[in-house]
Amino acid sequence: MEMLGIEWIVFMSIWSFVTMGYDKRQAKQKNRRIPEKHLWILAIAGGGIGAYFGMQVFRHKTRHTSFRVGFLMLALLDAVLVLYLLGLRMPSMPSLF
Secondary structure, eight states: OHHHHHHHHHHHHHHHHHHHHHHHHHHHTTOOOOOHHHHHHHIIIIIHHHHHHHHHHHTOSTTOHHHHHHHHHHHHHHHHHHHHHTTOOOOOOOOOO
């Protein structure tokens, strides 16, 4: 089950990365664009890592604070989820009381 979750995040991240590149190319050629709502859906559905790296690599949507911060937060969330699914656990905090 854990591998399925990791595979999903990898798949969605690749899809998000490619979509960011495609949308950037469409923007340069002044062609029909992908709606921002669809970019967000891909990122929220597990593609946060790909969306964030696509934004950085293609220099796409970098002027939009909501994309910079939101995609970074989703990428971090997805990375933590992958680490959790791989079995990495944080050590227990000692009780203060």
